[in-house]
Amino acid sequence: MSTKPHYSISDLAQEFDITTRTIRFYEEAGLLLPERNGQTRIYTDEDRVKLKLILRGKRLGFSLAESRELIDMYDPNSDNTRQLNALLSKIQARREQLERQLEDIHLMQAELDAAEERCRDALNLTQPATDH
Amino acid sequence: MSTKPHYSISDLAQEFDITTRTIRFYEEAGLLLPERNGQTRIYTDEDRVKLKLILRGKRLGFSLAESRELIDMYDPNSDNTRQLNALLSKIQARREQLERQLEDIHLMQAELDAAEERCRDALNLTQPATDH
DNA sequence: TAAGACGTTTACGTTAACGTAAAGCAGGTG
DNA sequence: CACCTGCTTTACGTTAACGTAAACGTCTTA
Incomplete structure (x- = not known):
């Protein structure tokens, strides 16, 4: 059994030095789809990786739409x-x-x-x- | 004596596959300052190089403000x-x-x-x- | 139990980087 | 002369990527 850590929205915001608004915006744009505990978002390691990809894409001048393509490639589904x-x-x-x-x-x-x-x-x- | 070629706005637009509006916008933003023949803009080779720098910066995700800094570095003045x-x-x-x-x-x-x-x-x- | 920290949604505001008319001048051509 | 081509300015519109504020729920800690 693999350990499955999860993060709060502010955990990730802090780690990547972005705002929670930004993270929610990425979700609105269809780039993230965290689980929920009631209302509260819960992020898995996979979500964390996706966020990392988004931000890396951003540093390279990619739009969110382009980053979504990258994430879709990464998706094994x-x-x-x-x-x-x-x-x-x-x-x-x-x-x-x-x-x-x-x-x-x-x-x-x-x-x-x-x-x-x-x-x-x-x-x-x-x-x-x-x-x- | 060096040859001093010059270009029209649409020359450059065509070469770099951008619109004339874009080029005028860069001028508005203070990144270019072509000479004039009456009303008409005349671009030198130096302007062309600057434009090249701007577009390269753009491909790397730089803002126009950041590209201006790059151009200012390039400026020998x-x-x-x-x-x-x-x-x-x-x-x-x-x-x-x-x-x-x-x-x-x-x-x-x-x-x-x-x-x-x-x-x-x-x-x-x-x-x-x-x-x- | 009141305050504080953290989460939520909704919604309007903002900035950058152009796009898109509209209206007009200047020079060459049939 | 009328027209076309290419240039100009002015100005409002648009999209992406968030910022910011309001108003509210939930938990825990003094």
Whole structure:
């Protein structure tokens, strides 16, 4: 038997440094569907993972709708063979987007390098000789 | 003497697959400041580079305000020594953000791998023996 | 039992990043 | 000259992703 920890809404809010409103909003958007104890939401480890995926997607500039696709991929309940091939092509599309982002990041890093050098040069011209 | 090509607003719109409205909006937001021939905007190569930076930032989930900071770094007109150190720390912050995004991308790629494998497994169970 | 901490729903407000008209000027062409 | 093409400004509309406030339930702790 596996241990099944669960979390309150504020547990997760605190852990990921977001508000409870945000979490409820994600539920409204159909990205989460926690169990309930009466009115109170109860989050499982799976919900926690989904939230993590959402936030990671957000950091990469994905919309919630896009993140939902990612979560749907992660969901092991898509057993329709017909859909699986569609999923595979979506996965491929994602992969290509990530490749583009990787390239963007490398380009950006190179430009930060250049910008930093320009800055340092400008400072050196002001403070000519740093003989200790 | 360097050749100084210039572009119309629709030249750039077409090249980057955005609307002219978008480009004017970026100007409104203070990210671009093209020359004018009367009323008509004339874009230099430098403007083109800035636009490129904005769009790259966008792909990485940056806001326009953040992209403006990137452009300001790129601008060689920040000659105030006092500001340069602030710039350097901003550059550093950017760098760390990019590192985080890199990590996010790698994690995401790993999960796409896993998702793909699950898909393929599911398909193989349906189509058991692929003896040609 | 009153207060405080935590949860809930409902609903209107806000910001960013454009979209979408509407109305008009400027230059070239049949 | 009338028309078309491409540019302009002004201004209101829209969508996503929450923020914020109101009003209420529930538990526990002083």
